[in-house]
Amino acid sequence: MELEQTQSLGSNFLAREQLPALLQALMDQGYRCIGPHVRDGVVVFDDLQSTTQLPQGFIDKQQPGNYRLELTDSPRCFAWANGPQALKPLLFKARETLWRASRIDGRLTFEEVSVNTGPTAVIGLRPCDLAALKLQDAHFLETEAPDPYYRARREQLLLIAVNCSFPAATCFCHSTGDGPVAKGAYDLVLTELDDGYLVAAGSDRGKTILTALPLDEARPAQHQAAGQELRDAAERQQRRISSQDIRASLFASLDHARWDDVAQRCLSCGNCTSVCPSCFCYSEADDTTLDVQHSEHYRQWDSCFTHGHSYIHGQVVHAGTRERYRQWLTHKFGSWYDQYGRSGCVGCGRCLTWCPVGIDLTEEIEVICDDH
Amino acid sequence: MTITNPHLLAEAEIVERIEESPTIFTLRLRFTAPERQMTYCFEPGQFNMVYLFGVGEIPISIVSDPSEAACDVATDATAGSSDHETLFDHTIRIVGRVSRGLARLRVGDTLGIRGPYGRGWPLDMARGRDVVVITGGLGCAPSVSVIHYIMKRRADYGHLTIMQGVKHFNDMLWHARYEQWAQQPDTQVLLSADTGGPIWPWHTGPVTGLFEQAHIQPHNSLVVLCGPEGMMKVAIKHLLQLGMAATDIWLSMERNMQCALGQCGHCQYGPHFVCKDGPVFSYAEIQDLFDVRGL
Numbered sequence: 001m002e003l004e005q006t007q008s009l010g011s012n013f014l015a016r017e018q019l020p021a022l023l024q025a026l027m028d029q030g031y032r033c034i035g036p037h038v039r040d041g042v043v044v045f046d047d048l049q050s051t052t053q054l055p056q057g058f059i060d061k062q063q064p065g066n067y068r069l070e071l072t073d074s075p076r077c078f079a080w081a082n083g084p085q086a087l088k089p090l091l092f093k094a095r096e097t098l099w100r101a102s103r104i105d106g107r108l109t110f111e112e113v114s115v116n117t118g119p120t121a122v123i124g125l126r127p128c129d130l131a132a133l134k135l136q137d138a139h140f141l142e143t144e145a146p147d148p149y150y151r152a153r154r155e156q157l158l159l160i161a162v163n164c165s166f167p168a169a170t171c172f173c174h175s176t177g178d179g180p181v182a183k184g185a186y187d188l189v190l191t192e193l194d195d196g197y198l199v200a201a202g203s204d205r206g207k208t209i210l211t212a213l214p215l216d217e218a219r220p221a222q223h224q225a226a227g228q229e230l231r232d233a234a235e236r237q238q239r240r241i242s243s244q245d246i247r248a249s250l251f252a253s254l255d256h257a258r259w260d261d262v263a264q265r266c267l268s269c270g271n272c273t274s275v276c277p278s279c280f281c282y283s284e285a286d287d288t289t290l291d292v293q294h295s296e297h298y299r300q301w302d303s304c305f306t307h308g309h310s311y312i313h314g315q316v317v318h319a320g321t322r323e324r325y326r327q328w329l330t331h332k333f334g335s336w337y338d339q340y341g342r343s344g345c346v347g348c349g350r351c352l353t354w355c356p357v358g359i360d361l362t363e364e365i366e367v368i369c370d371d372h
Numbered sequence: 373m374t375i376t377n378p379h380l381l382a383e384a385e386i387v388e389r390i391e392e393s394p395t396i397f398t399l400r401l402r403f404t405a406p407e408r409q410m411t412y413c414f415e416p417g418q419f420n421m422v423y424l425f426g427v428g429e430i431p432i433s434i435v436s437d438p439s440e441a442a443c444d445v446a447t448d449a450t451a452g453s454s455d456h457e458t459l460f461d462h463t464i465r466i467v468g469r470v471s472r473g474l475a476r477l478r479v480g481d482t483l484g485i486r487g488p489y490g491r492g493w494p495l496d497m498a499r500g501r502d503v504v505v506i507t508g509g510l511g512c513a514p515s516v517s518v519i520h521y522i523m524k525r526r527a528d529y530g531h532l533t534i535m536q537g538v539k540h541f542n543d544m545l546w547h548a549r550y551e552q553w554a555q556q557p558d559t560q561v562l563l564s565a566d567t568g569g570p571i572w573p574w575h576t577g578p579v580t581g582l583f584e585q586a587h588i589q590p591h592n593s594l595v596v597l598c599g600p601e602g603m604m605k606v607a608i609k610h611l612l613q614l615g616m617a618a619t620d621i622w623l624s625m626e627r628n629m630q631c632a633l634g635q636c637g638h639c640q641y642g643p644h645f646v647c648k649d650g651p652v653f654s655y656a657e658i659q660d661l662f663d664v665r666g667l
Binding site for chain 2: 109297
């Protein structure tokens with residue numbers, strides 16, 4: 001962890017009572033603001049009109065198959081690790097229309113759908129969320145055919161990260177190298193202390209926001225305290241992904257008995273792929289009007305745990321849960337390296353927490369790769 | 373939006389419809405926008421996404437020759453039109469919702485097309501060498517495109533061996549075509565049916581049973597394989613035993629495809645996106661995956 005350079009946390013300090021000034025500065029500069037709220041017992045990201053909507057005092061308790069928020073008397077707004085979703089649904093919509101077709105007098109016409117998102121600032125992103133964003137960017141943008149819908153939203157995005165001092169028991173971002181300190185790719189990064197925030201800019205747009213804030217100079221003691229919290233946050237993480245060559249081990253273990261074992265527990269429900277911030281699979285379908293003149297062609301998130309995902313004319317390639325779990329794990333931790341140069345896992349732990357039967361992929365990997 | 377939207381389709385019109393069998397048909401198509409038609413080019417082994425209005429899109433291999441005029445008398449007696457405009461053909465088997473609907477379309481009806489997509493057959497690499505085309509199954513369009521291609525450029529290639537197998541002798545399409553091909557110089561046509569019959573003059577048994585009769589020079593040939601994975605596995609085993617290099621054995625893979633852009637994730641095969649890294653692969657590229665069931 002590069003915490004030695006505590007200056008990366010910023011030389012500026014925003015006092016807690018001045019946090020509304022950040023939101024105000026963003027709104028003044030024309031940004032729609034999105035940030036964390038507590039809703040239905042979880043942290044969700046939604047429109048933010050006031051800093052009073054932030055989850056102040058809330059901490060999260062996460063275990064495989066378990067998520068609980070608790071309200072404490074802490075003054076902090078970011079004393080939790082994460083909720084089921086953050087950035088992915090804002091860019092890669094769970095469902096969206098790709099084009100519309102009309103058939104009138106036998107002639108077919110196709111009409112593009114334009115995405116008109118204004119500048120959007122997202123506050124409270126975790127280092128794991130930023131790492132996952134880079135993975136999604138690589139998939140949807142750094143390709144011969146960049147996705148116009150993803151791109152339209154991505155270009156409007158201002159990213160305000162908050163370094164993670166409170167990882168959950170399910171987190172392992174330290175071992176994947178993606179946290180708990182945000183690495184680049186943000187416009188602003190905050191590190192929260194009881195009395196306020198260390199603030200650093202990561203881009204020119206971030207610097208512009210900084211100039212509008214009532215900042216103090218950060219004191220060495222504040223740097224020290226923040227640095228210590230982040231070091232502790234890394235050390236507290238018990239789960240880890242081995243640093244050995246998992247890709248080679250997984251592909252050498254395609255017949256491992258553990259695939260059958262995990263298939264006995266896995267419900268093939270697809271929760272893990274829904275909450276995974278890097279999963280990108282989608283299916284396409286048509287919605288047609290009753291007069292059969294207009295049709296809307298849309299995509300929606302799909303999961304490699306469904307029957308339809310690998311269906312080809314009369315057969316399902318990933319026929320059982322064993323093959324589907326193997327596809328998920330060998331893609332995420334194996335072939336992702338071939339496709340995008342790194343693992344597809346950022347250590348956010350969501351797939352553990354939101355698995356209804358609490359399957360812990362760090363444990364599955366350890367068992368499957370143990371023989372190699 | 374300033375960049376080209378890769379999801380968008382173009383309208384195409386059915387110029388001709390050929391009933392190949394009760395479950396297989398060929399659509400001969402032309403883009404309705406002349407500028408689209410003029411710029412459209414593809415390679416054998418590539419595919420288009422074919423959209424049936426209101427129902428959906430399916431990937432379909434392009435079976436015709438890239439330079440093929442509407443009437444290719446030399447190789448295809450069934451073609452009717454004498455107009456010399458470049459068209460493209462899709463041979464489609466009825467297997468699902470979209471193909472069933474496409475089967476009901478008639479000449480003059482329109483559908484949506486985007487493409488071409490994917491990596492085709494390495495026909496440049498095959499130039500000057502023998503080519504062995506091994507096909508299992510009904511109307512295997514990806515390999516037929518290779519035969520068309522070589523027939524039109526016969527002098528550029530060495531000996532051509534065509535091995536075609538079907539389950540039942542009734543399934544054999546294009547009898548006339550195979551017979552014509554067999555008359556061509558330096559061309560061997562071997563047919564087989566798992567279930568033959570009293571009037572079936574060729575081999576009875578799996579297509580891989582044809583190897584004994586096949587003219588194959590293991591060190592100077594390129595193999596084009598298309599069919600069910602089980603059949604391809606057996607064929608590859610024979611070919612490797614003959615001493616062929618894994619880099620000279622090429623096969624067309626099939627996986628679920630929805631976007632054809634390498635984005636929707638369905639066609640992943642190990643590290644490969646079949647839609648853009650394939651659908652044609654050399655055996656050397658996929659041999660570690662090929663013997664594992666359910667990948």
